Amino acid sequence: MIFTKTLTRWYSENKRALPWRKTKNPYYIWLSEIILQQTQVKQGLPYYDAFVAKYPTVFDLAKAPESDVLKLWQGLGYYSRARNLHASAKHIVYKLNGTFPNNYKALLKLKGVGDYTASAVASICFNEVAAVVDGNVYRVLSRYFGIDTPINSSKGTKAFKALAQELIDKKNPADFNQAIMEFGAVQCRPKSPNCAVCPLKNGCVAFNKNTIAELPVKIKSAKAKKKHYNFLVFISKDQKTLLEKRKGKGIWQNLYQFPLIETNNAQSLNALKKLLKTYEILKDTDFELVPYNKDAIIHKLSHQHLHTKFWIVYVNTLNANGVSFDKVHDFPVPALIGSFIEDFNF
């Protein structure tokens, strides 16, 4: 088909030189695909290099403590990717005897590997004819074929997967999959795509009907909820502070933070001081409370806007859980906390 041929030719002439394109080692391809989930190449690239340097093989990754893996992942977001990456590395090493899964069905069983990643690794490393469907593929196909089925409806998911599977180059699935994604990222961009020099514009329905800007169609997601976070930055006279590990289901699982008080609205100095007097750690001890930032820092996540204040709590001593200032940098923390730690200059 002309679409498939044109795309693979375009790719051979225009592909970017990226480190994971120099190898077919499934460990490296898997690693790159996990890092690139919901993440642009520019943002993921330094993390890929860092992981390859620190964990050159799946055995090195499997041996590492989870906390080290999260530390290296710090700042990239979607931390379940790091936790699942590590868990799957351990599974491959200790349950599969270090033999990497070598087909779509087996890859799909790994934690953190869904339809997209299983297809990507299977096609790139093992030449399996498994079409990838990511954000780029949705965009390219919806425009070229003029499809307005919402890409995030169950109907759309199935339809685009089937279409991609039909179009994939059966002789060279690896290059076709990478070609259509690269084309979406570089040429058929979400905003201001470069239609002027597009090799597919003659057959592109959206280009010819001038509906490029309307495609792909996507069902809107709910607006982000506003939350109020008050972080307590304890400072003791012997240069220690407190960090706690986040547990349970929510954001930043297994990362560390300063003790947090979530409130329904912004707190004044006096209101927070009152709250702290009943706070377990401070029940019978004197403390001094000083706000660090006057205006709340608004940290934006996909589904939450965190209106954040850091409060410095001066105390005489801390219990055995106190963390020396020079150790603070060793903990994996969310970007929001990391920025504070840098700014505060522990």
Place this chain on the structure above:
DNA sequence: AACTCGGGGCC
């Protein structure tokens, strides 16, 4: 089918 999970970059 809807919701949750990050952070950065663009308009």
Place this chain on the structure above:
DNA sequence: GGCCCAGAGTT
């Protein structure tokens, strides 16, 4: 402010 990004897992 809204949208997007080499998506996956849970409810």
